[in-house]
Amino acid sequence: MASLISAAAPPGTIIEMTGIRKVYDTGKVKVEALKGIDLSVSRGEFVAVVGPSGSGKSTLMNLLGCLDTPTEGVYRIGGETVAGLTRDRLADVRNRRVGFVFQAFNLLPQISAFENVEMPLVFGGVPVKRRRERAAEVLERVGLGDRMDHKPTELSGGQMQRVAIARALAMDPDIVLADEPTGNLDTTSGSDIMGIFLDLAAQGRTLVVITHDLALARRAGRIVEIRDGKIVRDVPAAEAA
Amino acid sequence: MNARVIFRLFLQSARLAGKRAVLTIAAIAWGTVAIVLLLAFGEGLRLQLDKNRRSMGENIAVIWPGETTKPWKGIPPGRSIRVTADDVPYIAERMPELSAVIGEVTSWRTNLTYGKKTVNGRVIGTNVVYGEVRKHYPKEGGRFLVPTDETERRRVVFLGDELAADVFGKEDPVGKTLLVNNNAFTVVGVMQKKIQMGMYGGPDAGHAVIPITTFKALFGRDRLNVFVIQVAKPEEMPAALKHLGEVLGPKLGFDPTDERVFGTWDTVKSSKTMGNMLIGIQIFLGIIGALTLLIGGVGVANIMYAVVKERTREIGVKMALGARASWISGPFVLEGLVYTLVGGMAGLALSILIVTALGFVPTAGNKALEFMGKPTLSLPIGIATAGILGAVGLLAGYFPARRAAAIDPATTLRYE
Ligand SMILES: Nc1ncnc2c1ncn2[C@@H]1O[C@H](COP(=O)(O)OP(=O)(O)O)[C@@H](O)[C@H]1O
Ligand SMILES: [Mg+2]
Numbered sequence: 139m140a141s142l143i144s145a146a147a148p149p150g151t152i153i154e155m156t157g158i159r160k161v162y163d164t165g166k167v168k169v170e171a172l173k174g175i176d177l178s179v180s181r182g183e184f185v186a187v188v189g190p191s192g193s194g195k196s197t198l199m200n201l202l203g204c205l206d207t208p209t210e211g212v213y214r215i216g217g218e219t220v221a222g223l224t225r226d227r228l229a230d231v232r233n234r235r236v237g238f239v240f241q242a243f244n245l246l247p248q249i250s251a252f253e254n255v256e257m258p259l260v261f262g263g264v265p266v267k268r269r270r271e272r273a274a275e276v277l278e279r280v281g282l283g284d285r286m287d288h289k290p291t292e293l294s295g296g297q298m299q300r301v302a303i304a305r306a307l308a309m310d311p312d313i314v315l316a317d318e319p320t321g322n323l324d325t326t327s328g329s330d331i332m333g334i335f336l337d338l339a340a341q342g343r344t345l346v347v348i349t350h351d352l353a354l355a356r357r358a359g360r361i362v363e364i365r366d367g368k369i370v371r372d373v374p375a376a377e378a379a
Numbered sequence: 380m381n382a383r384v385i386f387r388l389f390l391q392s393a394r395l396a397g398k399r400a401v402l403t404i405a406a407i408a409w410g411t412v413a414i415v416l417l418l419a420f421g422e423g424l425r426l427q428l429d430k431n432r433r434s435m436g437e438n439i440a441v442i443w444p445g446e447t448t449k450p451w452k453g454i455p456p457g458r459s460i461r462v463t464a465d466d467v468p469y470i471a472e473r474m475p476e477l478s479a480v481i482g483e484v485t486s487w488r489t490n491l492t493y494g495k496k497t498v499n500g501r502v503i504g505t506n507v508v509y510g511e512v513r514k515h516y517p518k519e520g521g522r523f524l525v526p527t528d529e530t531e532r533r534r535v536v537f538l539g540d541e542l543a544a545d546v547f548g549k550e551d552p553v554g555k556t557l558l559v560n561n562n563a564f565t566v567v568g569v570m571q572k573k574i575q576m577g578m579y580g581g582p583d584a585g586h587a588v589i590p591i592t593t594f595k596a597l598f599g600r601d602r603l604n605v606f607v608i609q610v611a612k613p614e615e616m617p618a619a620l621k622h623l624g625e626v627l628g629p630k631l632g633f634d635p636t637d638e639r640v641f642g643t644w645d646t647v648k649s650s651k652t653m654g655n656m657l658i659g660i661q662i663f664l665g666i667i668g669a670l671t672l673l674i675g676g677v678g679v680a681n682i683m684y685a686v687v688k689e690r691t692r693e694i695g696v697k698m699a700l701g702a703r704a705s706w707i708s709g710p711f712v713l714e715g716l717v718y719t720l721v722g723g724m725a726g727l728a729l730s731i732l733i734v735t736a737l738g739f740v741p742t743a744g745n746k747a748l749e750f751m752g753k754p755t756l757s758l759p760i761g762i763a764t765a766g767i768l769g770a771v772g773l774l775a776g777y778f779p780a781r782r783a784a785a786i787d788p789a790t791t792l793r794y795e
């Protein structure tokens with residue numbers, strides 16, 4: 139659990155993708171969602187991924203988060219080659235190295251915000267005492283210290299997404315992946331959430347955020363644009379028009 | 380760590396199950412009641428039939444003298460063999476391994492008269508040990524024949540209970556005088572009622588028993604219609620029957636290897652057959668019960684399949700957060716087991732209640748119920764039920780759990 143406690147990790151490359159292809163075989167048709175992606179992300183970077191709907195952004199995020207495996211290509215996360223890992227090892231990688239934030243929040247509805255945040259810590263085998271402290275700590279950080287015992291249904295969309303961010307941070311992952319985190323939120327809650335991401339980036343957290351929100355994208359350090367399964371632009375945000 | 384995570388996840392998900400859990404548990408409880416009652420019924424039947432069977436006598440063989448089928452010392456086959464009352468002590472002396480030998484002479488249609496009432500009955504002349512061997516236990520206030528009855532050729536008679544009721548009606552026969560073909564006999568005892576399964580000649584309840592010596596004096600014959608040998612342990616019977624031929628052959632003039640001289644009813648052998656048949660019945664009842672329980676198990680599995688389907692997204696989320704496959708499937712297996720075990724316990728408790736209640740239902744007077752016995756619980760039934768429950772529970776949890784573990788998080792979490 140050393141990674142959980144150490145706040146600052148040594149600099150270096152966290153994500154390294156070379157020649158990644160992903161083909162969905164639905165039986166009748168094969169959809170090539172990614173057509174050769176080369177991407178590397180260094181520690182502390184804030185990357186915004188943009189592109190039209192259906193271009194392969196979510197597919198890319200699933201591969202980055204080890205939720206799925208590429209059809210072709212080499213993927214390394216934190217120096218570890220993902221290809222050939224067992225299902226359980228992949229689960230461990232997701233648990234330790236990756237924090238997910240989804241457009242649809244994906245909180246477990248029957249348990250409290252606190253228990254939702256505890257969940258990855260349970261999977262990570264964090265002892266009870268440390269687990270409670272940590273869950274409370276990250277919930278405080280997203281400004282929900284006073285809502286910990288609420289069920290997701292008792293929270294607003296923005297609050298739910300903040301719980302999800304707290305959950306993603308719980309295991310102190312190498313990288314936080316967010317797939318259109320503001321897509322389901324009204325403008326005010328959306329900019330709230332954006333604010334949290336910017337704070338996290340300022341604290342040196344490595345972030346990959348898929349977004350339609352150009353305002354947010356422009357405040358990221360780097361913009362990666364995907365079209366039709368390929369990276370068509372990869373530039374520092376300052377250069378983006 | 381694995382077990383703790385699984386248990387924690389189980390507690391979190393189980394508290395939602397509520398009404399469905401109750402229904403499932405009820406189905407399992409019902410299946411358990413079915414299997415336990417069927418097995419208990421089979422067990423009761425087994426015990427009762429065993430008792431019924433033993434009521435004729437234990438470890439005995441009934442032997443009818445017949446004709447030779449092999450030549451012997453120049454005499455051609457087909458000679459009729461006479462066994463008389465005197466051969467009984469002869470056999471007893473030479474076959475110390477027997478625990479008893481008895482001879483029987485029968486007078487079939489004999490007038491038995493008390494007061495104005497005359498009944499046609501069967502009279503058996505036999506040895507005193509007959510009482511023990513053939514389980515003719517006296518009702519209170521009476522006795523069976525005693526050795527001096529035999530040595531002194533006393534005119535005493537022991538009556539089967541139904542015959543006694545026939546002749547004496549409601550009167551107590553003991554001490555009264557019964558005319559046997561117009562010869563006065565004193566009734567010394569009446570047989571306790573018993574349910575008899577095997578019989579030869581007729582049911583014990585319907586005959587009268589007198590000393591074999593008295594019989595000879597009265598009817599002028601002592602050629603045995605049948606004789607009975609008893610061994611201490613069932614496994615000794617084949618050797619004893621073989622030895623019997625060797626003992627009687629030279630004396631009565633037949634080839635000791637001539638097995639068909641006697642008609643033999645080896646009750647040890649036939650009880651083994653019946654035991655096997657009863658085990659067969661038990662297994663059959665067990666299978667029916669197990670199938671009923673299995674249906675309950677399928678119900679559990681079905682509900683859990685529905686739960687898996689309903690929670691697909693939730694499972695996907697957990698996988699995204701780093702849950703291993705076994706942490707996803709573990710709670711489902713545990714849930715299946717818990718439902719099954721709780722249902723099983725409830726069913727078992729209910730069965731015990733029912734079996735106990737049935738124990739109070741009177742069966743006396745109803746011949747069929749008397750013959751079948753009462754449902755009885757036993758340790759093997761408990762073990763068998765627990766085993767089947769455990770297997771059903773595991774299977775009920777296993778298949779849905781496998782489906783849950785096979786969920787692909789990427790597909791599940793796709794947001795359109
Ligand atoms: N599980 C899947 N099975 C089949 N096709 C898929 C699957 N997931 C995505 N696709 C297809 O892959 C392409 C890229 O999808 P996606 O990565 O979701 O794009 P985006 O997130 O940029 O909208 C689309 O054509 C989509 O229909
Ligand atoms: Mg998408």
